[in-house]
Amino acid sequence: MADAVEAAKRAAAKTAVANHYPENARWVGIGSGTTIVYVVEAIKALGVDTSNTRYVPTGYQSRQLIVSAGLTAVEFDAVPAGTVLDVAFDGADEVDDDLNCIKGGGACLFQEKIVAMQAKQFICVADSRKLQSRLLTNWKYVPIEVAPIAAYRVLNKLLELGAINPIIRTNKDPKQGPLKTDQDFFLIDAPFKPLLTKADVANGQDGSGKDGVWEVNLLARAIKQITGVLDVGIFSGLTGPEATAAGGVGGQRPVAAYFGMPDGSVSVRKAL
Numbered sequence: 001m002a003d004a005v006e007a008a009k010r011a012a013a014k015t016a017v018a019n020h021y022p023e024n025a026r027w028v029g030i031g032s033g034t035t036i037v038y039v040v041e042a043i044k045a046l047g048v049d050t051s052n053t054r055y056v057p058t059g060y061q062s063r064q065l066i067v068s069a070g071l072t073a074v075e076f077d078a079v080p081a082g083t084v085l086d087v088a089f090d091g092a093d094e095v096d097d098d099l100n101c102i103k104g105g106g107a108c109l110f111q112e113k114i115v116a117m118q119a120k121q122f123i124c125v126a127d128s129r130k131l132q133s134r135l136l137t138n139w140k141y142v143p144i145e146v147a148p149i150a151a152y153r154v155l156n157k158l159l160e161l162g163a164i165n166p167i168i169r170t171n172k173d174p175k176q177g178p179l180k181t182d183q184d185f186f187l188i189d190a191p192f193k194p195l196l197t198k199a200d201v202a203n204g205q206d207g208s209g210k211d212g213v214w215e216v217n218l219l220a221r222a223i224k225q226i227t228g229v230l231d232v233g234i235f236s237g238l239t240g241p242e243a244t245a246a247g248g249v250g251g252q253r254p255v256a257a258y259f260g261m262p263d264g265s266v267s268v269r270k271a272l
């Protein structure tokens, strides 16, 4: 079973890199987690000249991964102003029908978000367990990065929004206290009822948060507005050219998501 999941991640990574790694890539975002390891493996396997390519990590693990592969890491704050990354690859905890994602299971959501948003193309790579029609189906909570001093205030506000028993994430040994992100912030894991898609709302369902039922974008916005929140592990909204037309770069939603399936195939969902 574990081997099959790893094989699925590797297959998805290989296809995603084959389809989206640009010729003469100059700037490439590299996400965090276990699946991204196979993306770096696939980039190396292309055998292309990477001497002029700079890889932008999304946290400590990601930077170590880049460096140990013999590639050049450049921190996000060392990327020259105005530079657009050619592409950013990353995993996800769950992806819905509209390609909205939950991220942050590995505690790196803030840097993952700024790297994804600075890329012309954000490409998601995962295995089939992550593929669901609605967010919070299999994956049960929204990771939220918060200033430690505001953590209890944010917990209370999340309860008002309908979160069900939100908690501050601790280290594996709870005696060691709250887990700290790469920004030295805390994470709150906030379970909500499954999130509605655009189609659900178009079909008449109420995603305004009444009775704790939220449409994806509305919940992301409501959480982001709580003072004390650095960012939310919901990646939603505009994507690709749509985001660029609105004055951004690539947006938070991937333009394509690749899923390794149990039968060895790779399934692709593309943003409409």
Ligand SMILES: O=C(CO)[C@H](O)[C@H](O)COP(=O)(O)O
Binding pocket: 031, 032, 033, 034, 035, 036, 090, 091, 092, 093, 102, 103, 104, 105, 106, 107, 108, 109, 112
């Ligand atoms: O968002 C993330 C880290 O914050 C990861 O991309 C997400 O948790 C997926 O990880 P994995 O590839 O190990 O399943």
